[in-house]
Amino acid sequence: MKALRFGRNAAIAVISAGALALTACGSDNATGTAPATPAASGAQVSGTLTGIGSSAQGAAMDVWKTNFASANQGATVQYSPDGSGAGRKALLDGSAQFGGSDAYLKDDEYASSTTQCGPDGALNIPVYISPIAVAFNLPEIKELNLDAVTVAKIFRGEIATWNDPAIAAQNPDATLPDLKVTPVNRSDDSGTTSNFTDYLAAAAPEAWTDKPAGVWPATLQGENAKGTSGVVKTVTDTPGAVTYADDSAVSGKLGVALIKVGESYTKISAEAAAKAVDAGKPVEGRNANDLSIKLDRATTIEGAYPIVLVSFHIVCSTYADQKTVDLVKAFEAYVVSDAGQTAAADAAKSAPLSKDLQDKTLKSIESIKVKS
DSSP: OOOOOOGGGGGGGGSSTTOOOOOOOOSTTOOSOOOOOOOTTSOOOOEEEEEEEOSTTHHHHHHHHHHHHHHOTTEEEEEEOOOHHHHHHHHHHTSOSEEEESSOOOHHHHHHTHHHHOTTOEEEEEEEEEEEEEEEOOTTOOEEEEOHHHHHHHHTTOOOBTTOHHHHHHOTTSOOOOOBOEEEEESSOOHHHHHHHHHHHHHOTTTOOSOOOSSOOTTOOSEEESHHHHHHHHHHTSTTEEEEEEHHHHTTTSEEEEEEETTEEEOOOHHHHHHHHHTOEEOSSSOTTOOOEEOOTTOOOTTOOOSEEEEEEEEESEESSHHHHHHHHHHHHHHHSHHHHHHHHHHHOOBOOOHHHHHHHHHHHHTOEEOO
16 A cells, blocks of 8 residues: 655645545555545545546546545545536536546636636646647557648548658658558547647648637548547557547557657657646636646647647636535645646556646645635
8 A cells, every 4th residue: 555645735735624635545556445634624525526528537537536535435536538528518517516628618618617617717727738649550660750741631631541752751761551541530529639630730730721629620531439449449440540549548559650849750758748738828818726728739849749638627616515615626636736646647648747837736726615
């Protein structure tokens, strides 16, 4: 049994009178029961917290739920990985207490969040950083160099075979097959799709003329499947297929592209993804405690991987009762803590939040209160 410790964030034990300093099993498949440290009030949190959303967060959410329940015998977190769009909708219509989304709330969604969340609206809190892999099924080929324009043309169906000159020119040492390229996209409203198309629109605007969106452009042909697991399975079962998916879901199963950034090709990694996120900027016009991040998809920073998703837990700034506030704050404080981020990195290959971003998330969580 390994205790989960908050390290530099010990202060989250006193986030509120009802918040909790957690200890629990630290393994990815924790099954035992660990004693929980009492909150400042002497009481542990209890009740059921319901979330809906991002399938990319699936592996991380599994370990977060397990560890949190181990530390709080009266608390349960339920999470249905129905996609980012479903998560945002559930938070906004009140059918879930938090939404998991690989894209922050759009301006109109943010404006409408005041209905459920009070005058200050919802809070977008970064909890999970992961690179999105351009993953393919090619015999004997585990890596390919690709620039943004080539990736865009592949997913637009403008590159028909894997030995196309545009691919061959970037991979002179590879033996490329005369095999049909079969692009596979998400069929659901997906934050992964939103992040991927945002990258294509910013880094290859001459080739990708559609606006970034969570729903794949209806005018483009190709295969589709629901959820991260759906597209990965389709590509795994289809020689020549290619998709975009959370790196943790494709590692060891499929070939993965190195993406051209500046004058070199960047290998996908948690560290490279975190470097791209740290270069992002806050989204303007939001609550002071909202942490929506606008990424620079066309970055030329050496070693940054620009096809990255920042996955959020979208919570209300106010809830109807103190019990719900305490439960939300305790769970989210664990998720962004050193222990929670390490557990996610071990389970899902995600990149831990930087110290600066972690401190901002704690401040945001601290601000959650009961509706007046």
